[in-house]
Amino acid sequence: MTSQIRFLMCAPEYYDVDYVINPWMEGNIHKSSQERAVQQWQKLHHVLKEHAIVDLVKPHQGVPDMVFTANAGLVLGENVVLSRFLHKERQKEEPYFKAWFEENGFTVYELPKDLPFEGAGDALLDREGRWLWAGYGFRSELDSHPFLAKWLDIEVLSLRLTDDRFYHLDTCFCPLANGYLLYYPGAFDSYSNRLIEMRVAAEKRIAIEETDAVNFACNAVNVESIVVMNKASDALKKRLKRVGFEVIETPLTEFLKAGGAAKCLTLRVNEPVREELHANTYVESQVVRMEGHLLDSGLINRALDLIIDNGGSFKVMNFLLGEQRQSTSAAEVKVSAPSHEVMESIVSHLIDLGAMNLPENEEDAKLQPVIQNGVAPDDFYVSTIYPTEVRINGEWVKVQNQRMDGAIAITQTNQGRVAQCKILRDLEIGEKVIVDVQGIRTIRNPESREKRNTEEFSFMSAGVSSERRVELIVEQVAWELRKIRDSGGKVVVTAGPVVIHTGGAEHLSRLIREGYVQALLGGNAIAVHDIEQSMMGTSLGVDMKRGVSVRGGHRHHLKAINSVRRHGSIAKAVQAGMIQRGVMYECVRNSVPFALAGSIRDDGPLPDTQMDLIKAQEEYAKLLKGADMVLMLSTMLHSIGVGNMTPAGVKMVCVDINPAVVTKLSDRGSVESVGVVTDVGLFLSLLVQQLDKLTSPYTAEIV
Ligand code: ARG
Numbered sequence: 001m002t003s004q005i006r007f008l009m010c011a012p013e014y015y016d017v018d019y020v021i022n023p024w025m026e027g028n029i030h031k032s033s034q035e036r037a038v039q040q041w042q043k044l045h046h047v048l049k050e051h052a053i054v055d056l057v058k059p060h061q062g063v064p065d066m067v068f069t070a071n072a073g074l075v076l077g078e079n080v081v082l083s084r085f086l087h088k089e090r091q092k093e094e095p096y097f098k099a100w101f102e103e104n105g106f107t108v109y110e111l112p113k114d115l116p117f118e119g120a121g122d123a124l125l126d127r128e129g130r131w132l133w134a135g136y137g138f139r140s141e142l143d144s145h146p147f148l149a150k151w152l153d154i155e156v157l158s159l160r161l162t163d164d165r166f167y168h169l170d171t172c173f174c175p176l177a178n179g180y181l182l183y184y185p186g187a188f189d190s191y192s193n194r195l196i197e198m199r200v201a202a203e204k205r206i207a208i209e210e211t212d213a214v215n216f217a218c219n220a221v222n223v224e225s226i227v228v229m230n231k232a233s234d235a236l237k238k239r240l241k242r243v244g245f246e247v248i249e250t251p252l253t254e255f256l257k258a259g260g261a262a263k264c265l266t267l268r269v270n271e272p273v274r275e276e277l278h279a280n281t282y283v284e285s286q287v288v289r290m291e292g293h294l295l296d297s298g299l300i301n302r303a304l305d306l307i308i309d310n311g312g313s314f315k316v317m318n319f320l321l322g323e324q325r326q327s328t329s330a331a332e333v334k335v336s337a338p339s340h341e342v343m344e345s346i347v348s349h350l351i352d353l354g355a356m357n358l359p360e361n362e363e364d365a366k367l368q369p370v371i372q373n374g375v376a377p378d379d380f381y382v383s384t385i386y387p388t389e390v391r392i393n394g395e396w397v398k399v400q401n402q403r404m405d406g407a408i409a410i411t412q413t414n415q416g417r418v419a420q421c422k423i424l425r426d427l428e429i430g431e432k433v434i435v436d437v438q439g440i441r442t443i444r445n446p447e448s449r450e451k452r453n454t455e456e457f458s459f460m461s462a463g464v465s466s467e468r469r470v471e472l473i474v475e476q477v478a479w480e481l482r483k484i485r486d487s488g489g490k491v492v493v494t495a496g497p498v499v500i501h502t503g504g505a506e507h508l509s510r511l512i513r514e515g516y517v518q519a520l521l522g523g524n525a526i527a528v529h530d531i532e533q534s535m536m537g538t539s540l541g542v543d544m545k546r547g548v549s550v551r552g553g554h555r556h557h558l559k560a561i562n563s564v565r566r567h568g569s570i571a572k573a574v575q576a577g578m579i580q581r582g583v584m585y586e587c588v589r590n591s592v593p594f595a596l597a598g599s600i601r602d603d604g605p606l607p608d609t610q611m612d613l614i615k616a617q618e619e620y621a622k623l624l625k626g627a628d629m630v631l632m633l634s635t636m637l638h639s640i641g642v643g644n645m646t647p648a649g650v651k652m653v654c655v656d657i658n659p660a661v662v663t664k665l666s667d668r669g670s671v672e673s674v675g676v677v678t679d680v681g682l683f684l685s686l687l688v689q690q691l692d693k694l695t696s697p698y699t700a701e702i703v
Contacts, residue, residue: 024259135169142313216261365439496635502681534582
């Protein structure tokens with residue numbers, strides 16, 4: 001029986017693996033057997049001829065991949081969008097395919113130069129003709145999809161490929177008759193998987209395993225109830241049989257060496273058009289502008305990478321390279337995304353990097369009212385640590401209380417309109433919140449190259465230091481501490497109990513006593529162990545002088561807690577003479593405010609520990625206001641909490657023996673955060689020594 005289905009094929013006379021443009025071709029150059037390739041191709045040709053009409057295009061020397069006619073173009077009705085190959089090796093096929101389409105009466109559409117699209121290899125019609133699935137990520141550019149929609153007048157659903165073994169959509173995705181879909185979910189990003197699941201009902205989805213996928217089971221030709229492919233596992237055959245398909249296996253191993261199989265070797269050239277359906281593409285684009293030391297600072301790479309990583313694609317429209325060492329560059333980048341949702345996530349990241357709209361495209365920020373206390377409208381813009389401005393009635397308004405993970409609330413006050421970052425629970429009915437990503441920009445000062453190189457603090461910004469650099473960093477931190485103290489600035493310390501266990505208490509006490517610390521943040525534990533040590537000389541029962549456990553020592557910290565509770569507070573215990581040294585003692589004596597935030601595991605707790613976490617966060621925020629530097633000493637919990645509340649521009653030094661904690665905190669991507677992987681006791685002792693050096697009288701060396 002022959003259906004009216006028509007395929008185009010190209011005999012493998014000149015087929016070979018001549019170059020490497022996909023992972024399958026690696027190591028296979030000239031490794032395919034010509035003889036076997038011909039046999040395998042003929043067998044496929046024979047099988048298909050029993051079920052459909054097969055046309056042939058004349059093969060040509062020098063274009064070995066021309067056998068893969070799926071990549072000739074994309075046909076719908078009388079129209080064809082000709083492929084624009086990504087690789088120059090295959091671009092030579094374009095004129096041959098174009099001639100064939102023209103000779104056979106098709107209207108040929110050609111994409112703009114440099115906009116790759118690889119035909120039916122990357123675009124597959126739903127078998128009911130309801131829409132077109134189009135792939136991007138490796139060979140075809142997302143920006144080609146709107147052209148397909150326009151020229152073929154069909155809805156396009158863009159799917160992003162993420163595994164380079166499945167570089168064409170037809171290597172991992174095969175719509176079948178009756179609305180079934182054979183596909184390998186692992187080849188797509190999660191957004192695309194969600195899109196597939198939204199369009200194809202669960203009982204119609206035939207998701208396959210990797211073992212079948214790498215045998216090109218999805219690279220199948222479906223004619224009514226038969227599915228022709230290279231090879232399928234028994235399980236897959238059974239599954240397909242249950243839903244009415246018969247698998248015909250025909251080995252195509254020689255073509256697998258070039259990264260193709262049954263479907264790649266064919267092109268359906270009589271796809272019926274459904275007249276009642278029309279284009280409706282979701283691809284959104286927007287042009288953003290970036291300025292600064294785009295190349296030196298790697299900003300442009302970061303921007304372009306993040307567009308791709310978040311599922312979009314880009315085109316650099318203009319790039320004005322600054323010519324002198326000092327001059328900045330400017331770029332205009334067209335960003336495309338398969339949906340508004342994806343566009344929003346890309347743009348919000350780009351905003352963090354300082355990207356802006358072109359002046360002519362500037363729009364006001366979108367506002368939505370708060371209708372329930374403590375709850376933001378869906379789709380609210382999540383604030384970052386960077387200084388932000390929002391556009392309201394044509395004017396850019398600076399956002400106050402900049403912090404991470406808040407919403408931007410707009411309120412009308414006597415002084416006019418105010419924009420401020422607020423944590424969700426503080427939002428109130430009557431306020432308006434910025435939603436979407438329009439009309440928002442961050443002000444990143446484009447540090448001049450010179451400044452980046454000489455600024456004392458910034459040389460450490462390369463991120464996490466190795467042990468060898470600890471001393472160097474200590475010198476820099478000491479210098480900063482001294483500078484801040486002398487200019488009446490503010491240093492906030494967050495400290496974990498490890499500071500006490502590692503013998504850092506005496507050093508931290510000194511920093512406080514000598515005026516280098518203006519506020520202390522921590523949990524119940526740092527205070528408990530500090531007080532235990534000042535009262536009994538142990539920290540969690542370990543004798544700090546001898547380094548051994550003391551008999552019954554595990555009860556020491558409870559005794560310390562009990563004594564403070566008897567006095568009512570740490571300050572009162574200090575006044576009563578019960579606590580005579582240590583970190584907490586120095587805080588009380590020197591009027592350095594502290595906040596202790598409670599947690600579920602706290603013993604006691606001390607009367608000073610704030611067990612209402614919302615209040616504790618407020619206390620932290622209050623003490624952090626106006627800080628010039630935050631010294632984070634071995635506490636992941638409190639340091640990350642503090643990091644979230646602190647705007648960009650505050651220097652942060654994070655000391656922890658665990659590199660993961662340090663990386664997490666120095667991830668702020670800014671010049672001002674430094675990570676030191678080392679023992680915190682050691683760090684503090686070096687720091688104190690270094691401060692001593694800075695204070696000792698100057699003596700010129702006389703020789
Ligand atoms: N070697 C060819 C390439 O990498 C194989 C093409 C396979 N075709 C396909 N529709 N998947 O371009």
